[in-house]
Amino acid sequence: MDLDALASCLASPACLVTQTTSGLIIGMLLFLVAVGLTLIFGVLKVVNFSHGAFYMFGAYFAMTAYQLTGSFALAILAGAAGTAILGLTFERLFMSRVYGRDVLMQLLVCYAFVLIFDDVVRMIWGPEFKSMGMPAAFQVPPLFIAGGVVPPYYLLLIGVALAAAVVLGLGLARSRIGKVIRAAAHNPGMVSALGINTGLIYGGVFALGGMLAGLAGALAAPVRSLTPGMGFSVLIESFIVTVIGGMGSILGALIGALLIGLIRSFGSLSFPLFTEGLMYLFMVIVLVSRPTGLFGKEVA
Amino acid sequence: MTRTRKPGISRRSTLALMGAGAVTFAAPWVARAEAKTIKIGMPTILSGRVAQLGTSSRNAVMLEVEKVNAAGGLAGRQIEMVIRDSKGQPQEAARIARELVNTDGCEMLLDGEASSGSFAVHEVARDLGVLCIHTCSEASSLTADPKQHIPNAFRCVRQGIHDSIVGAGYAAGIAKAKGLKKWATCSPDYAYGRDTTGEFVLYLKKFAPDVEIISESWPKLFQPDYTEVVTKILQAKPQALYSCLWGGDLTSYIDQANIYALFTQMEVFAVNMADYTALTVVKNLPKGIHSGDRYIKTFPATPENAAWGDAYKAKYNEYPTNWSWQNATAVMFLNEAVKKANSTDGKKVAEVLTGLTIKCPFGADGTVTMRADDRTLVGYAIGWGTTIPQEPYVPDVKAGDWKTIFELEAEWKKSKGYT
Numbered sequence: 001m002d003l004d005a006l007a008s009c010l011a012s013p014a015c016l017v018t019q020t021t022s023g024l025i026i027g028m029l030l031f032l033v034a035v036g037l038t039l040i041f042g043v044l045k046v047v048n049f050s051h052g053a054f055y056m057f058g059a060y061f062a063m064t065a066y067q068l069t070g071s072f073a074l075a076i077l078a079g080a081a082g083t084a085i086l087g088l089t090f091e092r093l094f095m096s097r098v099y100g101r102d103v104l105m106q107l108l109v110c111y112a113f114v115l116i117f118d119d120v121v122r123m124i125w126g127p128e129f130k131s132m133g134m135p136a137a138f139q140v141p142p143l144f145i146a147g148g149v150v151p152p153y154y155l156l157l158i159g160v161a162l163a164a165a166v167v168l169g170l171g172l173a174r175s176r177i178g179k180v181i182r183a184a185a186h187n188p189g190m191v192s193a194l195g196i197n198t199g200l201i202y203g204g205v206f207a208l209g210g211m212l213a214g215l216a217g218a219l220a221a222p223v224r225s226l227t228p229g230m231g232f233s234v235l236i237e238s239f240i241v242t243v244i245g246g247m248g249s250i251l252g253a254l255i256g257a258l259l260i261g262l263i264r265s266f267g268s269l270s271f272p273l274f275t276e277g278l279m280y281l282f283m284v285i286v287l288v289s290r291p292t293g294l295f296g297k298e299v300a
Numbered sequence: 301m302t303r304t305r306k307p308g309i310s311r312r313s314t315l316a317l318m319g320a321g322a323v324t325f326a327a328p329w330v331a332r333a334e335a336k337t338i339k340i341g342m343p344t345i346l347s348g349r350v351a352q353l354g355t356s357s358r359n360a361v362m363l364e365v366e367k368v369n370a371a372g373g374l375a376g377r378q379i380e381m382v383i384r385d386s387k388g389q390p391q392e393a394a395r396i397a398r399e400l401v402n403t404d405g406c407e408m409l410l411d412g413e414a415s416s417g418s419f420a421v422h423e424v425a426r427d428l429g430v431l432c433i434h435t436c437s438e439a440s441s442l443t444a445d446p447k448q449h450i451p452n453a454f455r456c457v458r459q460g461i462h463d464s465i466v467g468a469g470y471a472a473g474i475a476k477a478k479g480l481k482k483w484a485t486c487s488p489d490y491a492y493g494r495d496t497t498g499e500f501v502l503y504l505k506k507f508a509p510d511v512e513i514i515s516e517s518w519p520k521l522f523q524p525d526y527t528e529v530v531t532k533i534l535q536a537k538p539q540a541l542y543s544c545l546w547g548g549d550l551t552s553y554i555d556q557a558n559i560y561a562l563f564t565q566m567e568v569f570a571v572n573m574a575d576y577t578a579l580t581v582v583k584n585l586p587k588g589i590h591s592g593d594r595y596i597k598t599f600p601a602t603p604e605n606a607a608w609g610d611a612y613k614a615k616y617n618e619y620p621t622n623w624s625w626q627n628a629t630a631v632m633f634l635n636e637a638v639k640k641a642n643s644t645d646g647k648k649v650a651e652v653l654t655g656l657t658i659k660c661p662f663g664a665d666g667t668v669t670m671r672a673d674d675r676t677l678v679g680y681a682i683g684w685g686t687t688i689p690q691e692p693y694v695p696d697v698k699a700g701d702w703k704t705i706f707e708l709e710a711e712w713k714k715s716k717g718y719t
Contacts, residue, residue, distance in 0.1 A: 129548030133583025151559035225548035
């Protein structure tokens with residue numbers, strides 16, 4: 001425990017800026033994965049344990065597109081679009097068959113696909129770890145804001161994730177499709193009776209969730225090593241985020257992810273040997289005080 | 301018309317008899333053919349995050365076994381490798397090792413496990429008395445601790461303590477020359493990371509007493525994001541950083557630290573950088589990272605080593621790893637020991653192996669020795685240098701001095717109560 005380090009950091013604007021942006025970066029990537037998870041749970045009532053695989057595929061799709069085209073924008077697009085198509089296919093062919101079934105069956109199907117997807121990646125891209133490399137446009141010295149260090153790439157990353165959060169939040173709240181999705185989440189039978197194709201809604205939501213995870217993977221690809229199974233550790237942290245924020249709540253996912261990011265970033269200064277533990281401790285505190293999570297709704 | 305059977309032996313019976321006779325006479329042939337091959341078992345890690353290292357171990361073994369078999373085999377017996385995947389789990393490694401000997405009839409074991417698994421395989425070797433050569437575990441205690449000593453087990457691997465002594469000597473030289481007094485460490489939070497970092501710091505302070513460790517980071521193994529670790533190190537403002545992160549963790553760390561321009565703000569010593577698995581993967585490798593040699597075909601700078609690295613690349617379309625040369629050396633040792641013993645009997649081979657020196661492309665002076673008192677590999681090429689982003693990656697490796705290594709290793713063993 002090193003509380004002095006934390007105190008001196010809080011007193012220094014440079015340290016405060018660096019550690020806060022560091023927390024935002026960790027949090028925003030987590031948010032993109034967790035929000036897909038929470039969206040799928042909110043509408044489809046399925047805990048998608050294979051969600052980490054979409055993050056992994058997003059990264060691999062982006063790397064391949066980047067190697068083929070040399071364009072980072074296309075790489076991000078490939079990561080997001082590729083995983084959206086994959087999500088839709090996966091939902092229509094497999095997940096749609098286990099809706100309303102025993103949770104154990106859903107879990108088994110998802111877990112089977114975690115293994116299958118890992119092996120598919122191993123077969124296509126090989127078992128060894130890969131690196132995409134930072135696009136030339138971002139191979140620049142970091143910015144210094146109030147003495148704190150902020151890499152320009154991370155500003156892009158935070159911006160894209162924030163934009164995704166805003167579009168998603170507004171889209172669900174204001175647009176017609178958003179209203180239909182919310183209605184389908186609340187009463188799918190009634191939505192179906194009104195002549196709306198719920199299968200399409202479900203497939204679309206799953207594709208959207210997969211796309212967000214894929215986007216996170218694509219954005220992380222330049223700074224993280226790519227390996228089969230890379231989605232697993234992200235998935236665990238995403239679950240912590242959704243549990244803290246409340247399953248099914250988009251705002252909850254955002255706040256939960258940012259809190260985890262800041263806990264990691266400032267926790268590493270004050271509790272270097274207990275940073276991981278801090279996350280779990282925080283989750284326990286939230287669960288004890290608010291079992292439905294910070295923004296979760298009581299299940300009737 | 302009716303057909304009558306002639307008395308005596310029918311044609312069908314004759315055929316059956318002939319067949320039985322053929323089998324009877326051929327049986328010794330089959331038996332002889334089986335005895336002529338010698339099965340060598342090898343548990344290693346062929347799936348999961350470390351699969352690349354296990355695969356490169358298997359590749360290196362097969363490369364050498366093919367040579368031995370082409371030259372007539374081990375004492376006239378062709379080698380048949382039985383290689384199984386332990387998935388990196390110690391209990392699985394032990395189970396496979398036992399099965400390889402008891403069920404598959406393997407007469408020797410090459411233990412291609414990481415440290416955690418190798419201790420488990422070591423216990424199987426102790427129990428079954430089978431000749432076993434550890435080919436991947438760098439944990440010093442595996443052979444330094446006398447409790448682990450058994451006459452049938454050897455270690456053909458570089459050792460953590462050797463790396464720490466050479467690395468700290470090299471780093472201390474640079475620390476003194478450049479006045480690097482404030483150091484930070486960042487290593488994975490498990491036995492290897494803790495032990496290796498501890499030993500490095502111990503010798504660094506011994507060689508350069510002014511050095512002070514002002515920040516320690518222990519990210520967990522396979523952590524995807526190191527941002528908070530990178531920024532923490534930047535806050536501490538050390539003059540130098542030591543890390544024994546490896547593989548995908550090291551490349552992730554470099555990618556993430558790069559965009560914070562960490563490598564321009566301090567000297568970085570990363571013992572596991574100079575392995576082709578990491579060197580060829582990092583796209584924007586910063587210039588001037590100090591690293592220990594893992595496997596580099598230009599160190600030792602001999603035609604034999606370069607030829608071996610090229611032959612491996614030609615066959616498998618990738619460069620060998622640190623685990624590759626160690627496994628290849630183990631097969632070379634077996635080959636020489638069997639020649640000298642003129643037998644494949646495990647006990648006789650073990651007796652010859654103890655203290656055996658062989659010619660080897662990876663030797664500091666062209667030879668390596670299986671030291672007699674702790675049955676471990678010494679005399680291999682060991683050194684540190686600075687990396688550049690393209691081949692040969694580490695153009696100038698400064699070789700460690702084995703005399704110093706032996707002296708300090710002896711002191712270390714005494715301090716640990718091993719001698």
